[in-house]
Amino acid sequence: MTHLDANRRDDDAPLPKVVIIGAGFGGLAAAKTLARAPVRVTVIDRRNHHLFQPLLYQVATAGLAPNQIATPIRAIVRKQKNAHVALGMVEGIDTANKAVMLGAGRVSYDYLIVATGARHAYFGHDEWERFAPGLKTLEDATEQRKRILLAFERAELEDDPAERARLTTFIVIGGGPTGVETAGAIAELAKKALARDYRRIDPKSARIVLIEAATRLLGAFPEDLSEHARRALEKLGVEVRLGHAVTDVDEEGVTLGDEGIDSRTVIWAAGVQSSPAARWLDISADRAGRAIIDADLRAPGHDEIFVIGDCAAVNDANGKPLPGVAPVAKQQGAYAARAILAAVKGERLDKPFRYVDYGNLATVGRQAAIADFRGFHLKGFIGWLVWCAAHIYYLIGFKNRIAVALDWTWSYLTFERGARLITGDVVTEAPYHRDKREAA
Amino acid sequence: MTHLDANRRDDDAPLPKVVIIGAGFGGLAAAKTLARAPVRVTVIDRRNHHLFQPLLYQVATAGLAPNQIATPIRAIVRKQKNAHVALGMVEGIDTANKAVMLGAGRVSYDYLIVATGARHAYFGHDEWERFAPGLKTLEDATEQRKRILLAFERAELEDDPAERARLTTFIVIGGGPTGVETAGAIAELAKKALARDYRRIDPKSARIVLIEAATRLLGAFPEDLSEHARRALEKLGVEVRLGHAVTDVDEEGVTLGDEGIDSRTVIWAAGVQSSPAARWLDISADRAGRAIIDADLRAPGHDEIFVIGDCAAVNDANGKPLPGVAPVAKQQGAYAARAILAAVKGERLDKPFRYVDYGNLATVGRQAAIADFRGFHLKGFIGWLVWCAAHIYYLIGFKNRIAVALDWTWSYLTFERGARLITGDVVTEAPYHRDKREAA
Known part of the structure; x- marks a missing residue:
């Protein structure tokens, strides 16, 4: 008890x-x-850890390791004498x-x-989760990392060109900050970090598609910054599909009304x-x-x-x-x-809660971030530096800041990815795909 | 196909x-x-990664993160033009x-x-694995880390003193290098890194027991170094039980002939x-x-x-x-x-394989390692520095070396643990324990 x-x-x-x-x-x-x-x-x-969720997409795309964006809760409140922790x-x-x-x-x-x-959430389509997992926990992130990396591994062993194309097509659903950052990070992973690692496939030819139902990305940002983000993504080789609502997701890919896009790796960032x-x-x-x-x-x-x-x-x-x-x-x-x-003390605050908005930041891969500080807009490399500084500053734990800064500097200089591990059950086929083959 | x-x-x-x-x-x-x-x-x-197994116990005891001791195989052979990788x-x-x-x-x-x-392996007692998992893969290590950290979390919430004692007793079976290093690392985790993190339990009072069937630890080393390792472990507060063969392992702990030692966390390092x-x-x-x-x-x-x-x-x-x-x-x-x-070339090597033994190293927590270089024995702090240098040197990947060196320096200066994450299913009771309660 x-x-x-x-x-x-x-x-x-x-x-x-x-x-x-x-x-x-x-x-x-x-x-x-x-x-x-x-x-x-x-x-x-x-959980026993606080999670720095704004950088979770970096774990999902093998840029950071789980421990770099998570800190034990007990370590955070250790010096706070009146604080207890219950897991x-x-x-x-x-x-x-x-x-x-x-x-x-x-x-x-x-x-x-x-x-x-x-x-x-899947807006009433919970059956899509199996094919298009979302991103909220460390386990979600390591699962996505596994799916992305295994897709390249499976493509390397695949002889059928159509299946190889499906395996090297990555679809991100949702054009908010998570979707934009994830799509940009997958593009950099494929086109830079993995570029020289395979012998039969060319990761640089991977297709990355970002789907957003609204007519622009990053609806919370001013329009000029949304447009800047779209151009930055396209420069990285991401296909940006605006004004397209997803009507179905299954093991073969994503359906947008009349159009189907074949893919074995779909990521949900939509709700x-x-x-x-x-x-x-x-x-x-x-x-x-x-x-x-x-x-x-x-x-x-x-x-x-x-x-x-x-x-x-x-x-x-x-x-x-x-x-x-x-x-x-x-x-x-x-x-x-x-x-x-x-x-x-038997008192009551005299004012209701009021949010003070200091600004809004999002990044699109290396050297391209957008920032909106109360109408003051930053873009490109300067925006990216501000984004890096802000995220490192807010990471809880002094050592995490050093480790992440080291990792980013390393990635910046070498295009290398520090956290490309596939952990958990290792199969060369995604589970749902295997089920299908076994049934066939 | x-x-x-x-x-x-x-x-x-x-x-x-x-x-x-x-x-x-x-x-x-x-x-x-x-x-x-x-x-x-x-x-x-x-797996898609090479694993530096000699440091796996550090992941199991929250000292290092998985990506610090694992490197993608493709990254290792990237520049070797004639090498292909198949997962x-x-x-x-x-x-x-x-x-x-x-x-x-x-x-x-x-x-x-x-x-x-x-x-x-369990010498014909595969049923022990459930209660005393071993350590060979990254998944084994994160599972052990979860069990160790959850035991403290469960103890913090536990009112029954007997159960609290079971939860803060850790048994390591096997006195080879892995068992010795694991027992030492758990002792340091409990007595240093976690010491100030709990409010109701005192992790410093945790009981760590190392069981070895032979009459000395580290049978591959000379006797004086075995003895040094035993004393170093006891100084860390580890109970070393030599000449005791384990006769049973179950959810309540370990049996050594007539004696039972209650524990909820048993680690297998014996075969x-x-x-x-x-x-x-x-x-x-x-x-x-x-x-x-x-x-x-x-x-x-x-x-x-x-x-x-x-x-x-x-x-x-x-x-x-x-x-x-x-x-x-x-x-x-x-x-x-x-x-x-x-x-x-149509030739044959004229000599059979002959192993050249350059030396043997093992560590017992901070500042205490033993080394045997063809009869030249090192102990204590100097041994530990040699051990650190050798392990960092052999870690594949330049950046991993920097990251591990940084982590060890940090741990050394602060007694902090960099990788105290519980990932995977999070329950406050170990699965077998929960089964029992549900059945009751």
Whole structure:
């Protein structure tokens, strides 16, 4: 039996208990804001590590290793004396008795911050996931890395030209930052890092297709930067298909209305679905499953519960939904923590949450990034340097910063990829492909 | 259909075909020796990477990340124009028609080098594997890392003192180099790196037990160095149990005759079994399954087939079996390659294979290593520096050397562990433990 409130050796004082579910950007910002406060903080996560999700596509495309973008949660909060960490899968929230249900145990709270994020979603086509996996966890990333690298390996052994073409065609669905960055990274992997590694196929002739249903890439950016990103991708050899909605995905590839594009490696970067925070709290959700909360981030009817980050639906001053990005989650985490500190003192913050947008960054391979800082636009190499600096700066953990900087410098100078490992079950055919052959 | 001899774009000359199965130390040494020879080399492996196995225990104990000890085979042989790589699982060898059977395809050869290594073995107790996994692949290592780290996480949430003690007891079975190095590394992980990370348990009080059936550790070393290693381990807090044979392993721990030691995390480092090279070639094998071959490493009855490394049983000049270590495999690989070069010219090497033993190294945590260079013994800090230098020197890939050196310097200065990730399915209970609870 697990009962986190019993048998503590470091704390018998009746401090208010703040429980944070999720050690993403939002949850950790909340924990940090509470560092010196007279509260007891418990961070619950089903992973033992915080993940720097903005660089996950680099793991999926063999540019970085998993440990370079992940840091153990315990190491992050080690020096925060009032912080505890519990590794476990949340099964529900007992709001009546103020407890989080964690497997066989319960963790009781006085204040609760729900920051459980989102997963990728398929708009009612869950059957596509098998053929077009998404990218949210380290396991997703190493699985994608395996699929991409195995496709080249299988192509090298393949005699049928049509099958070889299918194997060296890579389709990325979704023209947001993840899709754009992934497509650019696959193009560089194929055309630079792998170029000299095969004897029978020419990885440089790989076909990379990026599909977006809207009429431009990166809808959150100004139009001139979207256009710049499209041109940069095309310069890298990526086919950008705008205004095309995917109508089917199967083991043979992707269908766009009347057109079929054959491919054995399809990557989904088109949509997300919130974690079940709203369901746990029994409150309303928007279409993406995000909890609809009050302007001070409190769950309606639960003054002691806050919902933040990708699982919360919050609008900006113009009534436009805030995007699911790290800065929003971090600012919300800090706000919720401050609101809890006020409540502990019997006070209430006098202003609702307001997001301050410092800027927006995306990259398209080496030397081409776009940045929008409140209307000040950066492109090309300067944009790329700013992007590198910002991402390295925000990577948690001093050593990770050095290791990533070393890796990027290395990649920059040599076009080499540092993390080209295929781990997990190794088969020269993708599982669904094998099933088909066995059935045939 | 796969047929590696067809459709080559770079090579139509009828060069002799040398096929090497296995890209370990032996296979790669053979490939390298053939670099400028007038032959076509094909390296077959079921992984896309060469693994630096001597450091695998560092991955299992969260000291290094997988990509730091693994290098893509294609990257290693990239500049070797006559080398081809095929990723696939060998299913057998058709010696009559001189072809390796690789899934649906065949790879024909004029000369064959079998260098498929060994797996850990349980001396007829395969049922122990579930509770005491071994260490031969990157997946083994990340699985062990997960078990070790999850044991601490589960202990932190556990209220029952007896179960908490079981969870913080780690047993390593086997007192050879892998067992000694693993036990030392777990002790340092628990007593240094994790020491400040938990709030309810004290990782420093973790119990680490190393069990060896013989009367001393590291049987391949001189007695004074064995004794030094034992004392160094005990200084780190490891209980060394010599002269104890394991009679049972189950989910509750390990049984040594009348004595039971409770533990939820048992690691097997006690024995290896050869890959099925002898069976594929239909030749005799010794008790460990290693192919019994001629003094010139040829398979009896097959002048064109060589067996090298951990899957070959070869004796030294005194009739003592050669150990399964990297230097033996490398020298055998080079010898087999030279024998093939001679055969291509219609000649034959005039000397049988003779192993030159330059020395033996093992480490026991920080600052304590032992080295035996032809009777010249090194211990302690100097031994450790020599061990570090030797291992970093032999790591394939310039960047890996820098990354590992950086990581070790970092670990040395901070006692921090760079690779403390739990990946794969995350549960707070080990699978077998959960099964039991569900059944209860």
